[in-house]
Amino acid sequence: MSATEIQSPRSAKAPAAKVGSNRIAPQYRRNGSSKGNFEMLAWLFMRLSGVVLVVLIFGHLFVNLLVGEGIHAIDFGFVAGKWADPFWQIWDLAMLWLAMLHGTNGVRTIINDYAEKDATRLWLKIVLYAATTVIIILGTLVIFTFDPCPVVNGVQLPGGFCPAP
Amino acid sequence: MTAELAEPASKIELPAHIGGGGEIPSFDVTLRVRRYNPEVSEDATWDDFKVTMYGTDRVLDALHKIKWEMDGSVSFRRSCAHGVCGSDAMRINGRNRLACKTLLKDLDTSKPITVEPIKGLPVEKDLIVDMEPFFQSFREVMPFLINRGHEPTKERLQSAEDRERFDDTTKCILCAACTSSCPVFWTDGQYFGPAAIVNAHRFIFDSRDDAGDMRLEILNDKEGVWRCRTTFNCTEACPRGIQVTQAIAEVKQAILSRKI
Numbered sequence: 001m002s003a004t005e006i007q008s009p010r011s012a013k014a015p016a017a018k019v020g021s022n023r024i025a026p027q028y029r030r031n032g033s034s035k036g037n038f039e040m041l042a043w044l045f046m047r048l049s050g051v052v053l054v055v056l057i058f059g060h061l062f063v064n065l066l067v068g069e070g071i072h073a074i075d076f077g078f079v080a081g082k083w084a085d086p087f088w089q090i091w092d093l094a095m096l097w098l099a100m101l102h103g104t105n106g107v108r109t110i111i112n113d114y115a116e117k118d119a120t121r122l123w124l125k126i127v128l129y130a131a132t133t134v135i136i137i138l139g140t141l142v143i144f145t146f147d148p149c150p151v152v153n154g155v156q157l158p159g160g161f162c163p164a165p
Numbered sequence: 166m167t168a169e170l171a172e173p174a175s176k177i178e179l180p181a182h183i184g185g186g187g188e189i190p191s192f193d194v195t196l197r198v199r200r201y202n203p204e205v206s207e208d209a210t211w212d213d214f215k216v217t218m219y220g221t222d223r224v225l226d227a228l229h230k231i232k233w234e235m236d237g238s239v240s241f242r243r244s245c246a247h248g249v250c251g252s253d254a255m256r257i258n259g260r261n262r263l264a265c266k267t268l269l270k271d272l273d274t275s276k277p278i279t280v281e282p283i284k285g286l287p288v289e290k291d292l293i294v295d296m297e298p299f300f301q302s303f304r305e306v307m308p309f310l311i312n313r314g315h316e317p318t319k320e321r322l323q324s325a326e327d328r329e330r331f332d333d334t335t336k337c338i339l340c341a342a343c344t345s346s347c348p349v350f351w352t353d354g355q356y357f358g359p360a361a362i363v364n365a366h367r368f369i370f371d372s373r374d375d376a377g378d379m380r381l382e383i384l385n386d387k388e389g390v391w392r393c394r395t396t397f398n399c400t401e402a403c404p405r406g407i408q409v410t411q412a413i414a415e416v417k418q419a420i421l422s423r424k425i
Binding site for chain 2: 023
């Protein structure tokens with residue numbers, strides 16, 4: 001089919017790219033085209049996770065701060081009680097993951113927009129992704145390995161939420 | 166050549182017998198022009214020029230007066246001088262405008278009016294920038310009709326509704342006011358920029374064109390439409406009033422609906 005022979009000048013193999021690239025200042029040259037839909041999926045994720053987070057976060061705030069005794073009810077026991085329920089485990093897990101990925105993606109785009117050198121971009125992103133990984137893993141562990149009755153050397157820690165003996 | 170001959174026909178003189186209202190108010194205005202000449206210095210400086218202008222004058226008329234009567238080395242581009250060719254986009258009081266469409270009386274003449282080259286493109290001299298990176302992005306979206314059908318013997322017909330679909334984006338004059346107002350483009354100049362997307366939009370939504378998918382694929386690049394942060398700088402900068410941000414959003418939607 002003849003129409004498929006039309007090549008975008010963006011393709012490095014297209015002769016037009018060579019003509020153009022001699023005249024274009026080197027810092028404006030793009031390093032070839034990127035394959036895949038990562039940026040599209042990241043854009044879509046930001047919008048969808050944003051909508052879901054509004055529900056999750058306001059639900060979280062409502063249950064923690066307004067229902068029953070409200071803010072005065074929050075203590076170790078309150079948190080222990082919530083995390084004994086798989087519903088709140090899943091809720092908090094979803095909130096943690098979505099908020100962290102949403103925030104990380106936002107900071108990633110800020111780095112892309114404001115860092116001018118590739119090396120600066122790389123290092124800022126390494127720090128960002130490392131921090132994100134640590135917080136997501138740590139948070140997930142806390143939600144699923146939470147012990148309402150911590151015992152150290154056979155002694156219950158104060159503030160624990162232990163079943164009556 | 167006398168100064169009077171060189172002066173453009175900016176002062177409209179009406180004969181007295183027309184009666185009243187013929188007098189066009191004149192005022193003094195200071196233009197603060199960004200000067201850069203790499204043959205003299207690597208540093209750009211500001212030059213102030215005080216000129217007497219008239220209520221009907223535009224920033225371009227003031228620049229003409231400066232160049233023709235005060236300092237012939239002031240450099241800027243302009244061709245038609247009537248808002249059609251798109252040569253004289255510049256940053257006037259911090260906003261991208263066409264010098265030929267900006268009336269001095271609409272600006273605050275009590276303070277110096279700053280005139281700078283558009284941002285994000287390499288300055289060559291004074292108000293002249295290298296437009297090549299801008300045109301390269303424009304070329305990359307293939308801004309021409311691609312039709313895979315048989316060559317028609319007559320014109321390619323289109324309904325009024327189909328024509329209306331992309332009417333807004335046909336108005337682009339490639340002045341680069343939008344692309345050089347985009348903060349994402351300022352950072353590293355890698356982003357395709359609003360102008361390229363507007364011109365892709367013009368063909369993507371043209372019912373006679375068959376290469377919409379190819380253009381969407383090009384703009385699905387990591388430097389494509391997804392770098393748009395919807396700051397609306399481009400829409401505000403466009404001297405033709407194109408709803409640029411909306412056009413970019415429509416291209417995003419088209420890519421999404423094609424992929425999902």
